[in-house]
Amino acid sequence: MSSAAADSVPTETVTTDVLVIGGGLAGLWAAIRAREHAQRVLLVEKGFAGASGCSVFSGAVILCLTPDDDLDSFMAEEAQDADYLLDPEWAEFVIRDNYERLQEIVSWGGPIPVDEAGQLVRRKGQVHGRPNVSRVAFDSAELMKFMRKVAIGKRKVKTLDHTSVTRLLVEDGQVVGAVALRRQEERVTVIRAKAVVLAAGGCSWRGTHFGHDMVCGEAYKLAWDVGAELMSMEFGNGYMATFRHADTHGQCLLAAIGGKFINKHGETFIHHYSPRDPAPTHLIPRAMAGEVRAGRGPIRFDLTGIPPAVREQWKRDFALIWRGMERSGIDAFAEPREWFPGFNGTVSAGAGVRLLDRGGATTVPGLYAAGDAASRSPLIGAGSGITFLNLAWAGVSGAQAGATAAQFARRQTEPAPS
Ligand SMILES: Cc1cc2nc3c(=O)[nH]c(=O)nc-3n(C[C@H](O)[C@H](O)[C@H](O)COP(=O)(O)OP(=O)(O)OC[C@H]3O[C@@H](n4cnc5c(N)ncnc54)[C@H](O)[C@@H]3O)c2cc1C
Known part of the structure; x- marks a missing residue:
């Protein structure tokens, strides 16, 4: 101006x-x-x-x-x-x-x-x-x-x-x-x-x-x-594990009900990087990066083991995300999907x-x-x-x-x- x-x-x-x-x-x-x-x-x-x-x-x-x-x-x-x-x-x-x-x-x-x-x-x-x-x-x-x-x-x-x-x-x-x-x-x-x-x-x-x-x-x-x-x-440079193709939060609850991060060989790996699995939020991106750096990427989140009744509860609790996925024709529970560290900042x-x-x-x-x-x-x-x-x-x-x-x-x- x-x-x-x-x-x-x-x-x-x-x-x-x-x-x-x-x-x-x-x-x-x-x-x-x-x-x-x-x-x-x-x-x-x-x-x-x-x-x-x-x-x-x-x-x-x-x-x-x-x-x-x-x-x-x-x-x-x-x-x-x-x-x-x-x-x-x-x-x-x-x-x-x-x-x-x-x-x-x-x-x-x-x-x-x-x-x-x-x-x-x-x-x-x-x-x-x-x-x-x-x-x-x-x-x-x-x-x-x-x-x-x-x-x-x-x-x-x-x-x-x-x-x-x-x-x-x-x-x-x-x-x-x-x-x-x-x-x-x-x-x-x-x-x-x-x-x-x-x-x-x-x-x-x-x-x-x-x-x-x-x-x-x-x-x-x-x-x-x-x-x-x-x-x-x-x-202040925080990252949080996120579904690659749509905004997704609630990862910690998905992990708590049976979601497992796996590398390209289908192996679970969080336990190599964190004293606990499921891990605190800030340790998951670090673990993902470690696997990718070692040539074991991409990382996928396997939600297939979550029982149907528990899935329904999650869909109700996170309706906004679920509706977005549905509209895009994605069923995150059907097969392991790619997740990555999404920028979260402060x-x-x-x-x-x-x-x-x-x-x-x-x-x-x-x-x-x-x-x-x-x-x-x-x-x-x-x-x-x-x-x-x-x-x-x-x-x-x-x-x-x-x-x-x-x-x-x-x-x-x-x-x-x-
Ligand atoms: C997708 C997502 C899911 C989350 N889920 C959870 C959860 O389940 N549980 C939980 O505890 N936390 C969750 N969080 C974190 C939580 O939402 C935030 O920590 C909290 O809402 C921050 O509140 P706030 O009022 O400080 O900031 P905000 O809600 O971000 O509000 C800040 C406001 O300031 C306004 N503003 C910015 N700059 C200016 C300006 N210059 N002049 C005037 N206005 C301005 C913005 O427009 C905004 O409306 C989530 C965050 C996200 C993004």
């Missing part, structure tokens, strides 16, 4: 107490919580809040340990998978608080399955070779639609969809708002805010899964440009904006971070953790950051409208 054209772009200024950037699960939770402590909360989403990014396309399986579960055993396994680089107290807090958040959604009438007694419908089973991992499954699109309704309809969070934040504003070393482009109105909006929650997701652009193209690492760039520290970026990795505490504070005053935008190393260290922890992290860190940002905002004076 020429400078003359740039000068003619209409500009408006809006003022709010808390600005939330990103309308995934972390951002919606942040906005809902912030509104409990602040009068004015503005959520800005470059797509459509509740329908863009990873949350809406997720497999919607979330870890769910109740206070009666054996958290000590779970944490011992988690610490081992994390190469002992996690923060056990923080991780325990997230796991416990996640249970509270799920129940809170149920109490609002949200689409999370409960039994006749009103208890969360949980399934227990082996995942990544770890026994008895307890989780809850739901429809991610329905949940995100519901969370949007709670934020906008009930909590009166103001929302700007189709609006990309391009820059954070800093005054005297404190974040005081952001600049955004409103694509449909073709205008620039300067947002003055007393506190900002960055929940703009991770970085997996051109990744293999639905939702990946919406998260391009903008959160990291925005934070970095105002001097915020990032951490664990060396773990979406299930530890990389992100460094948090100083559970409240989501970053190293820059006035700036809070949550979800994939924030480093989840306290939870998964150097590993990939139980994959169902990602949504737990998004919900818990979002709610925490929203509350603390709003409390911070209450201590600030009204920003100048300049």
